[in-house]
Amino acid sequence: MLHAANLAEFSAVPVSHLSTSAVSASQDAYIRATRFERPTMVFDLEMLRRKYSALAEGLGTASIHYAVKANPAPQVIATLIAQGAKFDAASRGEIDLCLSLGAAPEDIAFGNTIKRASDIAHAWKMGIRQFAADAEDELFKIAENAPGARVILRMRIERSQADWPLSFKFGCSKREALRLMQLGSILGLDIAGISFHAGSQLREAGMWQDALDTAADLWSAAQDAGFALRILNIGGGFPAFYGQPVGNTRDYCAEVMASVRARFGDAVHVMAEPGRGLVAEAGVIVSEVMLVSKKDADDPLRWVYLDIGMFSGLAETIGEAIRYQIETDHDLCEAVEPSILAGPSCDSMDVLYEKTPVMLPAGLRAGDQVRILCTGAYTTSYSSVGFNGFPPLDAVFVG
Amino acid sequence: MLHAANLAEFSAVPVSHLSTSAVSASQDAYIRATRFERPTMVFDLEMLRRKYSALAEGLGTASIHYAVKANPAPQVIATLIAQGAKFDAASRGEIDLCLSLGAAPEDIAFGNTIKRASDIAHAWKMGIRQFAADAEDELFKIAENAPGARVILRMRIERSQADWPLSFKFGCSKREALRLMQLGSILGLDIAGISFHAGSQLREAGMWQDALDTAADLWSAAQDAGFALRILNIGGGFPAFYGQPVGNTRDYCAEVMASVRARFGDAVHVMAEPGRGLVAEAGVIVSEVMLVSKKDADDPLRWVYLDIGMFSGLAETIGEAIRYQIETDHDLCEAVEPSILAGPSCDSMDVLYEKTPVMLPAGLRAGDQVRILCTGAYTTSYSSVGFNGFPPLDAVFVG
Incomplete structure (x- = not known):
């Protein structure tokens, strides 16, 4: 006290x-x-539309997968479908929610690295093609229940400048990621790219630099090892205003994208998963x-x-x-x-x-x-x- | 880590x-x-019945008000009504739940010190007669919406030996309690007693001693000031097993009651509000x-x-x-x-x-x-x- x-x-x-x-x-x-x-x-849906537009303008060629967990209200999902958003679902429940409101299955990624085997099978049956993983057993589950699926490997970020540095609950080390790329290929999975989460509330675009450096290092090691990755998922971390200044959304996103393109070039497909930054x-x-x-x-x-x-x-x-x-x-x-x-x-x-x-x-x-x-x-x-x-x-x- | x-x-x-x-x-x-x-x-309802019996045997003449918030399942409430329990409700929702299952209004105490004025009025209309308070404005709300109601003043415990010492969110100081007794009387309320919460998970009966000493000190100061209190609410804190030993329930409760009677005598009506200790x-x-x-x-x-x-x-x-x-x-x-x-x-x-x-x-x-x-x-x-x-x-x- x-x-x-x-x-x-x-x-x-x-x-x-x-x-x-x-x-x-x-x-x-x-x-x-x-x-x-x-x-x-x-909740003001018009504010959401404007925020989505600002993010989309700044993020340019990146595809925006809304992190449904931030606010799963049907009104929010329906508004974002109308805006052209894609979705990052944490569970079977969120997948079914998005589908029931008209989202296309190819626009939904199953982004949770911890999945029940029967939920992977359900998602696959519903047409979901992209799954996240950061562990050997998760690859086995995916290979068995969604054979040939596209997999994004989540890497961990050792240091973070975010207000809320995330612990190691999610993401594996560089060495483990390279091992999982090899295992995934043996299992017949399409190891398409990597993802990370640089932390929540990255109030300045510069706070992404360390995470992007780490991702670029893994990306190039993967290339050296013969894995032709094509998708970079930069996760969430887009900030909202809680008293400390955050910049103009479009400029902020454009600056983040410039940092991405400087490291990964223009050919890489970039995904972003704003949650808080879209709806808060x-x-x-x-x-x-x-x-x-x-x-x-x-x-x-x-x-x-x-x-x-x-x-x-x-x-x-x-x-x-x-x-x-x-x-x-x-x-x-x-x-x-x-x-x-x-x-x-x-x-x-x-x-x-x-x-x-x-x-x-x-x-x-x-x-x-x-x-x-x-x-x-x-x-x-x-x-x-x-x-x-x-x-x-x-x-x-x-x- | x-x-x-x-x-x-x-x-x-x-x-x-x-x-x-x-x-x-x-x-x-x-x-x-x-x-x-x-x-x-x-959830095993027979285990609940046995636990209730053990508590009731140990607590003797005390009345047992189950803290509904610990597990508000209708099956739990109905079982406890059949066992003869009374109830400690935290909200209008919990009061309505208990009433809908057949609890008598006189067996339900509105134990939250933070109440919406309209909820006090609703409870009073439904026949609830006992309300908790620890602040001036709460007494005004009760006097206006439940005129003449029985009030138990919650005092704070400065030190606690519990696994989870509770902060000062609830309960007022001795000096403030005496002031509230006076104010309550002026407002026409029936200031009937005091309550406290010695903390959660009091694994040994001896852990109640300090809180009981504090309560006895306030009790005697109230008597000296001319307030004839008659109800002592010892709250919750009855432990459950989470790896560290807790004693036999009946013996534990009997020991707590002996400590109560040693300080307050046999004439005082004692209430206890086990939650975790009954259902965990x-x-x-x-x-x-x-x-x-x-x-x-x-x-x-x-x-x-x-x-x-x-x-x-x-x-x-x-x-x-x-x-x-x-x-x-x-x-x-x-x-x-x-x-x-x-x-x-x-x-x-x-x-x-x-x-x-x-x-x-x-x-x-x-x-x-x-x-x-x-x-x-x-x-x-x-x-x-x-x-x-x-x-x-x-x-x-x-x-």
Whole structure:
């Protein structure tokens, strides 16, 4: 917990001031016209269309496979199909979802490196032709259940400049990748390329450099070993705004692509898998303050409890990694006060921001509405089925 | 990540050997007769009945309010109603659930200190008479929406010997509690007693001592100030077996009650709110190994991926706090190997045990069944609605 002596540093960070432009006109109109009975995400499909266009312009010849896990709402998938997007599916469930909304099977890649054998067989039967792998046993499963399938090998990135460096859960070493290329060929698989994930929230295009260098090193070693790769999957990592500046989307993507082309040339087919970078900014969660309290007159900080928490949509606050920006209806000139922000459940883990409290209007009270910005990604789908008897996060679509 | 040099210490901890007796005969029969297509919790209602009886015998005159959030399955609630249990509800949803299954409104306490005003009004209308509070504004909400209601003030415990010390999300200081007693009386509320939560997983009865001392101190200060309290709610904290020994349930509870009576006498009405301690041991999750892999020949540890993870039921592995015991069908004499255990989602956070790896049979392979023991609490309800397209944790009931 923060002590009184450390509070001074917060006085110059009136968070709500930074974010006033992030709610779109259609979201704002819907929010003003609605009386909310429970936390609700208001998602603007027109913002999504614009974001997709900006990404597509910047990424040029690359194909965009939307990472469905970021927000699997049928409205989001259908909008992206209409925009011409392709899809990165994590499971049989996501494949079936995309197919049911009209996505072509050849536009869906089964991107999870951990797959049930029967799900590989199902995907193959449905026409999915591209599968990810980073391990020997996964190649055996694919060879048996999707004979001759196109395989993208996932390599690991040893260092990362991302806000959230990913652990080694996914991806193998260079040496292992080369071994798997050989094994895959023996098994009759089409080892078509490599993929990586440079980390989440790569706020500057320069943060891709190390990962691209590592990929280029493996690519050239593969060529030397006689493997003619043709697909480079650069994964996700496209950022969203959580308080720290991120650049113009089109320019950012163009810069990433220039770095790719400088290393891999123009002939390589490039895939990108934006999730958060496509959908986060199009969503805003409308929430209600349940209680504001101090547990002792001498406590340095007050607690602000919302009707949404870690188990009803805001799981990305674990470790306080993602810092959502929060808007209120209070006057922007009102004094702000550092607040520990917590969810409504009877669970002591359900605290959103405590190590670094949030600056919120001093006059904030139970019943006030707050709007949690940039929450279109990794919220509704993380929501629990009903922890503490609270229903899952509701979502409505405008635009 | 663990390095090779540290592996020696694991060699004497064949985890699966400790837990062979934890699957009941009816669970075992069901598991052997069933082909599972997805992770499934098999819950034994007869084990629950026996556990309730043991707790009830040990707790004697105390009333047992089951903390519904631990496992809100209708089968669990209905079984406990038949056993004579009362209920601690965290939300309007849990109140309606208990009522719909036949619980009497006077047996349900609204135990969340953070309540929507309209939910207080709803509960009051449905006949709920007891509410928790730890803050001024909550008393105002209760006085307005449930005039004259019985209120239990939650105090905070400054130190805790629990495996999971709870933060200050809940409970107020002694000074604030005394102030709230006065305010509540002015507002016409029936300030009937105090509550606390000494922490989760209090493995020994002695771990309650500090919390009880703190409660007794507040109790006597309240008496001195003229407040005649009559209810002491000792909350939860009753342990389940996760590898570290926990005592015989009845003896443990009797020892806790002796400590209570020594401080508060025989006239005080005692409430207890077991959640985990009632339902955890009655549940076993049947899961399948998806993949076993090493990402480089020189990596010190292998990865074992299951079809269940942090977002599909095992959220309590966050921080590796709860260490579930795992059974396999491999020979108990087979060599074991330290393994990083992870879930199936495309999310790098979805790693169950990495800081302290799990010892699992060296021959474990994709397709093998594993049984995750003592998973009847805080699993199904924590499960996400469908993160990564995986369905929520399934549950079946035997016994």
